[in-house]
Amino acid sequence: MNISKQKIGVFWKIFALLICLYGFFISISLMGSVFKSFVDMSEALIKGVSNPVIGVFIGILATSIIQSSSATTSIVVGFVASGLLSSSGYNAIELAIPIIMGANIGTSITNTIVSFGHIARNK
Template sequence: MTTTPPESTGKSTLISALKLIFYLYLFFLSLELMGAGMKMFGKGFSQMLIETTTNPFVGLFIGILSTSIIQSSSSTTSMVVAMVASGAFSHDPAVSIILAIPIIMGAN
């Protein structure tokens, strides 16, 4: 019966800890990059989005298309919820929710 020397166990623990730190860093970096990308959605983009999504069928197909491109309905839904919360659709929360519902339905 063979046993692993204690030095080997310490090295594997250190490597596992370094991997964890590295992957957490990548996760937080990706969140930061997504936030920076969302800041590019300025007033012109939100105005175009409002004009486009006033028709519910167009909103439905925007949700379907964006989910097809991203391959993740939860990501599409999360982005739409974040845009509603930030007021990207409209400054009136009721209008924002009305415009977002078809997009979320298309995403799911």
């Protein structure tokens, strides 16, 4: 009797894992289709990030807002994969690199803000 309960428990764990994996793939597919619907505003986006310095600051700002450089990097990779950052005269990778660099710099923004709060408490 105890063995059958263990088998049922393993079955439900495997079933839950498969459901979560299915949900993950559906969300990736949905994110790709949403990125493809943003193609209309690609010219404005490319004009904004065509300057590498502005691209770095966009990456810093995006990471500071959502507080995750991994999420920012994933969004930029999705933009590159869907062709949203590619246009005549610009390579998508060249536009994405400064944004990802800014995302990595933006990771330290939250830590810096917290450390400024601790400096004032020492007195």
